[in-house]
Amino acid sequence: MIKLWGRNTSSNVMKVIWLLEELGIAYDRIDVGGSFGGTGTAEYRAMQPLGLVPAIEDGDFQLFESNTILRYICNAHAPATPFYPAEPRARARVEAWMDFQQTAINRPMSTVFLGLVRTAPEQRDMAAIAAAARDAAGHWAILDSRLARQACIASDDFSLADIALGIYVHRWFVMDVPGRPEAPHLRAWYQHLLARPAYARHIALPPS
Ligand SMILES: N[C@@H](CCC(=O)N[C@@H](CS)C(=O)NCC(=O)O)C(=O)O
The missing domain is CATH 1.20.1050.10 (Glutathione S-transferase Yfyf (Class Pi); Chain A, domain 2)
Incomplete structure (x- = not known):
């Protein structure tokens, strides 16, 4: 299951939540960032070098940058979706x-x-x-x-x-x-x- 790191009040995290919900893809979201903290650890920085949210883990694959995450989710999990057309x-x-x-x-x-x-x-x-x-x-x-x-x-x-x-x-x-x-x-x-x-x-x- 995709792990989504980031508080749900962040606009960039919201993008990822919205796409996952639209596609009906199961995910587990972990609150980090803002008042939750948790983005300064070496483990988190290995996923998101700037200590920002969101980041995702998909199995052993880690990714940051919200728009890149959106594209990755479509490519990897919903390649036929018109949300990210192939043409x-x-x-x-x-x-x-x-x-x-x-x-x-x-x-x-x-x-x-x-x-x-x-x-x-x-x-x-x-x-x-x-x-x-x-x-x-x-x-x-x-x-x-x-x-x-x-x-x-x-x-x-x-x-x-x-x-x-x-x-x-x-x-x-x-x-x-x-x-x-x-x-x-x-x-x-x-x-x-x-x-x-x-x-x-x-x-x-x-x-x-
Ligand atoms: N270009 C990055 C920007 C990420 C970003 O600026 N995230 C903000 C929240 S929208 C953040 O992490 N702020 C600090 C925090 O929440 O601790 C992306 O699109 O993922």
Whole structure:
């Protein structure tokens, strides 16, 4: 059985939980990271050299980096799933939007989330949060215009790109984000994600 290391309040751990639940793959999740600690040990660092979550163990195979874990799970355990299509161009399109999550929207979303959820109100740097929110809104606008033309992020089909980005869209809509613009197609996509049982159960939780 796959062992998933990481607290379930981590966005990157949530991605892996969501995929495993969507695919109906049995797993055993162990709470580490954040207030649970446990990521500084030599044993854990051998799995995840930076001491971050998530990491997985699949038999004697260990892996880190959430998006790589998503791809590995599909390749190793669900090769026929449309979540990670085999056709090279379709696959590359999914991967490009997974990279967009890691390299483009991750930074402003982390600033907004850490500022609004994990920082006491009196200690918040509201100017920095507002600047990050404007930056994030620009990235969400890119997705809103894609979603005006198609049902999901990479194409009309639900894929790993929706999982990588769908984690954040819940936070975007439930946090009290200053100046958040309307994004009707993004909101419609979010509503569709909420209809997926695994998303409703494991992802659409109060941010903490
Ligand atoms: N690029 C890494 C980033 C992992 C990461 O930053 N994880 C955060 C939680 S979302 C973390 O481990 N924070 C410290 C902790 O939870 O102890 C990935 O996608 O797996």
